[in-house]
Amino acid sequence: MCEANVYLIDEKGEEELFLESVDKIFPEEENLVLENIFGERKIVKAKIKGMELVDHRIVLEK
């Protein structure tokens, strides 16, 4: 499966796992909506800082 783990950069500048095994990401107004393969859904006001799909990594920042 080709989902990715999504990390969010916290206030200390460190990456924290925000949602694992994410399949879908789409913007909705100022937010990003994330859905993973287990049907979990998270909404966060952030933007994509970078993606490395082969490494299954997506990093968001506020």
Place this chain on the structure above:
Amino acid sequence: MCEANVYLIDEKGEEELFLESVDKIFPEEENLVLENIFGERKIVKAKIKGMELVDHRIVLEK
């Protein structure tokens, strides 16, 4: 491998393949920089409309 094909919505509103087998995407000023597993790199002034990683699909729009 878990790369994705990136489509760009053209002026007719249709999705056109922009770059295949993309590994990395990151923003750079107003642009998105895309790099694929073959070392090809493309820069486009667009934003991410949606991603479906399990289906290896990322859609951009200008």
